[in-house]
Amino acid sequence: MKCDHPDEPAGCGAACNQARRTALKLCAGAVIGLVATAKDNAYANDAASSRPQAGDRLVLADGESGANAPLELTSIAVGDKPVPAYPFDPATGTLRDGSRLNRVLLVRLDPTGLDERTRARSADGVVAYSSVCTHQGCDITEYNPDENVLFCFCHFSKFQPSHGGEVVGGPAPRNLPMLPLRLEGGQLVVADTFTSRPGATM
Numbered sequence: 001m002k003c004d005h006p007d008e009p010a011g012c013g014a015a016c017n018q019a020r021r022t023a024l025k026l027c028a029g030a031v032i033g034l035v036a037t038a039k040d041n042a043y044a045n046d047a048a049s050s051r052p053q054a055g056d057r058l059v060l061a062d063g064e065s066g067a068n069a070p071l072e073l074t075s076i077a078v079g080d081k082p083v084p085a086y087p088f089d090p091a092t093g094t095l096r097d098g099s100r101l102n103r104v105l106l107v108r109l110d111p112t113g114l115d116e117r118t119r120a121r122s123a124d125g126v127v128a129y130s131s132v133c134t135h136q137g138c139d140i141t142e143y144n145p146d147e148n149v150l151f152c153f154c155h156f157s158k159f160q161p162s163h164g165g166e167v168v169g170g171p172a173p174r175n176l177p178m179l180p181l182r183l184e185g186g187q188l189v190v191a192d193t194f195t196s197r198p199g200a201t202m
Contacts, residue, residue: 047089048098051198052179056087056190058128059095061103068095070187076108076126082143082150083107084131087179087190100139101198104128104179105150106188107143107161115163121180121195123188128179129165130198133157135172137200150176164195173201 057070061084068088076083082105087096096102111125118127129150131140138154149158149168157170165176177198182191 046098047092047094048096049102050096050098051193052087052096052102052104052190053089054190054192055091056089056096058085058104058106058181058188058190059088060084061086061097068093071106072186073124073126073183073188074186076106076188078108078110078125079145080108082141084141085128101130101132103131105131105140105143107150109148109162113148113162118162118164118178121164121178121191123181123183126181126188127161128181128188128190129159129161130177130179130194132199133172134167134174134176134199134201135170140176 059068059070070088070090071083071085085104085106086102088094089096106126106128108126111119111122114122114125114127121127132138133140133152133154135152135155135157138152140150140152140159142153143150143161147158148160148162150161150165151158152170152172155171157172158168159172159176160166160168165178167173167175175196177194177196179194180191182189
């Protein structure tokens with residue numbers, strides 16, 4: 001820092017040095033704050049985008065902002081339209097909505113109509129599947145109870161939720177990933193990770 005106090009040569013050096021130190025401290029503090037903020041944001045983004053984990057609850061994907069009330073078994077009935085949901089980590093308060101690949105559809109079926117493998121991954125008939133089609137990644141939003149299929153409007157791929165998301169029609173090359181569930185205090189809880197990678201097949 002250049003001294004601009006020509007009338008006070010004796011005290012100018014000390015004054016300028018003090019100003020320099022203050023400026024450096026302010027700059028260092030600002031840099032540290034920016035780095036910490038960037039780290040916090042990166043952590044939050046990573047947590048929100050990370051795949052569902054055992055112990056996560058499920059909350060309405062289209063609910064009001066900040067309304068992360070866990071879905072309960074009684075909130076879904078056999079024959080209801082699919083319920084879109086995101087996993088929610090109750091330990092950290094993180095809603096895993098940072099990736100659309102975390103979005104699932106919940107459908108409640110008659111447990112007696114589920115094959116053994118699917119029944120083991122359901123919560124009293126409630127099954128959870130990725131809402132992203134394995135063909136080209138379109139959104140799956142509908143369930144046809146007459147055919148017992150979840151289907152994609154883009155290219156009409158069909159998946160059977162009572163049999164592990166098996167492809168039963170259309171161009172989808174692989175089954176719809178299932179998210180295993182369990183019940184805890186009446187709430188729908190993630191029991192394990194997706195059975196396969198969610199998203200379009202590359």
